Amino acid sequence: MTHDLEHKFVNQLEANQNIVHKICKIYTDCPDAHKDLFQEITIQLWKAYPKFRGDAKFSTWMYRIALNTAITLYRKSKRRLPTDNIDPVLYRVKAIDYDDTEEQQLSLMYDAIKQLNDIEKALVFLYLEDKNYYEISETMGITEINARVKMNRIKKKLRNILNP
Template identity: 50%
Template sequence: MHNQGLQDAFIGLVDTNRGILYKICRMYGATEPDRQDLFQEIVIQLWRSYPAFRGDSKFSTWLYRIALNTAISDLRKQRRHITTINPDSLPTQLQDIQYNSEKEEQLQSLYAAISRLTEVEKALTMLYLEDKSYVEMEEILGIPQNNLRVKMNRIKEKLRKMTKEAVYGVGNT
């Protein structure tokens, strides 16, 4: 059983980094229920892994790694089954993510283009948009910096093309 101090520290760190979870859930969840499910699955995985967090890296780096791996694994499985966990063992003070519909509309076109990227491209794009350095990206994704730079340039070009297609229509560029 986890002690109250461990639970309080976990809740504080997750609340501080809630924006990261929001972005990952928005990036990998197609619908609102999918995002809520993914958020819960990520929190469960973070909670299970938290006692082993040694602090060798920043908490946000560790959180990104766990959350992205959970999101990508969930997509790859493409299965919808109910996983049970004893709810008494989870922190109860965390609230589900609330989405702002106005901001949602503003980001819709960006996410539409990003949604057409591969799982790894999505993760790299999100980290790039978060102004993470290539050193941090390498630590989170486990991909060498040189490869990350090449991938990012290709992704930018891909997104430019997709954005033009969305604005001008396919074939009118």
């Protein structure tokens, strides 16, 4: 890998790492699991980065890799992947402390979201990130109509969870 590629990756990841933190918050329950998932997503992003052609925005590409990693990792009984051979480039990423002060107000919503299945969680996450249905469909690999239908069903499901 060239130094230029590495530099671009680190800059993009630092600029967009809140995306990964938010995904980690939805798919994990404790700080250690959050850190592990963040690390695994970063590794998968780095492995896939040489194939990033720029056809989509970096953040859209990042959402797809991060969500797929989270879903795959935590769907299979929250198994942990070995991370012994970490590329040194990953240590150059300046991790920011994740401030969830604002999100504490949403703790009930997060608890409700955690009761959803993995695909529903991903759809809600993208919706909460103000992605339009076209962007959601592109990221999730489904039709725009399917994204709308699924989101309406999820909203109803969340209302039922929050207001039994």
